[in-house]
Amino acid sequence: MKPSQFAKGFQARPDTTSSEKRTALDRLNAIDTLVKNDAASPSKLTPKTTTMTAPADNDDANESPEYRAWRVTHGYTPGQVIELDLKAIKPSPFNPRHFYIKASIAELAVNLAKQGQQQAIHVIPDYGNPGTYFVSDGGRRVRALKEANKETVKAIVVDLPVGIQSYKLGYDLNVQRDSQTVFDNAVVWRRFLDEQHFQSQKELAEHLGLDESTVAVALSLSKLPESIMQEMVARPDRFGSNMAYQVGRYHAARGVEATLRLINKILSDDLSTRQVADIVKGRTGPQENSKPVGRQRYAQRVEIKLDGASVGELKSYGDDRIELRLRGLAREKRDEILRQLEAILLPAQ
Template sequence: MNKENNQKKAKPAGNLSLAAGLLKGLNNERAALDQRAQPEEQVQTPPRSRPSAAPEPIAAIAIPVSTATPNGNRFQIPIADCISNPYNPREFYPESKVQELALTLQRDGQIEAIKVTQLPQYPGKYVLIDGERRLRAKRSLGEKFIDAELRSDTTPAELYSIAYRANNDHERQTIFDDAIAWRRVLEERVFVEQNALAERVGRDKAYVSKVLSLNALPRPILERMAEFADRVGLQAAYFIKLIFDKAGEEQATRNLSAVIDGKRTVRQLELAVRDLTTPSSSGKKERARYHQRYDFKTDGQSFGQLKTFPDGRINLELIEIPATQQEALADKLKEIVESFTNAKPSASTSV
């Protein structure tokens, strides 16, 4: 009986021992977490229940390139020691986009590290492979350091190719960035000719050639095209380039504005190029052939011409007509022409 009573009394003791053990373990875990949250100089010897961990890098102290592990080691570097990728596929960085990213970094911190490498021609510096926009955003905030990953890529082709792929993974560079970057890598013999470049970027030679031709445009036009790249595609840009070749910067700028505002289509650009090409191929100036001309203007801005010719032709050209109004205007013009045609025989009879 005594033995049975002793066994009953032993059970609570065992339960208490188990609870005490769990409580002790929780306390040890909490102590370890509290210890990690303390500044490094206040950290004591870690509990025996957890292996000691290497302290994290101290903020605002850059690890020298020579001591960093290539391909994946994240550390902090001084922004002042960063050099832009000399073969960066992206040329245009709208300030509004940089400021948007700066606000995001200020609110959420830097999630993804930039990628850098070291080149012998820039001793003690970090050459950017990917992360130019993050670098500009950090710099605009007045920050001195940025998180980076060191890579071992050093050839010009590697610098371009990795940045090209990284841009595609994030926000792809525009065709206008490509135009300038592709000309640069060809001029510097990073790729010996267009076929090698086309193969590397996964495009056919005709596409690459058309993009490269955009370098004939003035920088301000290219910058505006890049700003509205969602509205100006390669075909529109190419026709504007042809208009620039034949009629100059003013006409090219006007047509670009019409495209951005949705007032001119690719087909209309193509027709404009054809009109510019036909007179030059005949070797005659159009102004010497028409009989009368009437200019349509609004607020001092011309939006078309009506010309009559000695041989009986009438030429009407209207530009920058909003797409939503084109069909209605065309219907009215057809109505006028049909009315005139139907009335013409009776007029001849009366005469």
């Protein structure tokens, strides 16, 4: 099958190598450093017709012609924090995120109302519609600012094409932050195929640098109603790819209402993926409506995070039982935790 026109355009400006991807990420990280070191109040963007002085980083040779023309016209220095009207900001059609948790947005809106915006978003000019910008990074902050009834947003204007390159960069950043979900992938990747940006699942996997089975699992979830996906998006610690896949199989056989009951059961009874797979195989079995004999509901649950990423949970049961589960730890961190637990629990020798 012939590659799509979208894929051909991507091949003309490849960004598939790890070194190039790292360079792009490092550039955005460097921009964030500039933001932290910048003055407290951003400058307002004012149109300018005279040619500006070359930027200090002397990196204009790598700029796209569109971006260079835009920044010269507006007197903009790369990395500069400016203040834009929120009404001029719009989501990118290649935003890797589809789902935003309302409670999380509301919480961030409260913080922004109290403390103000501390970190600038990244935007890309819509060269076809002057005065408007696509969000490259910061969609959650934009939503929270609107929730907080703000009228402006601090932003850095970056030089990226709106397309697969901007998608991949945003995707990589979200994966690093542990904020990209399989449900976002399901919706966005299905749209990529439906709009014929890619001609096949295989082509999509190749251009994203992912295993085809990973793409296949995500696309299988795109058949789920968004109401069901919304229920799982809020609990990424419980609904990873494997668990979501089993829920998708159950939905295909039992429908929406039964699937919503299953999701509630997974959360209330702390079911494992294996247990859910057994329920799926039973399909009409009575286990859907009955709790396992002798299973005890925890009294308290605390999520444990390291460097901002969830690594496990601590649960307490009744008056005499606690349960600690940790995963994905570096060996050094695991050994350190074990030594500390031994020091607490074992008597001195």
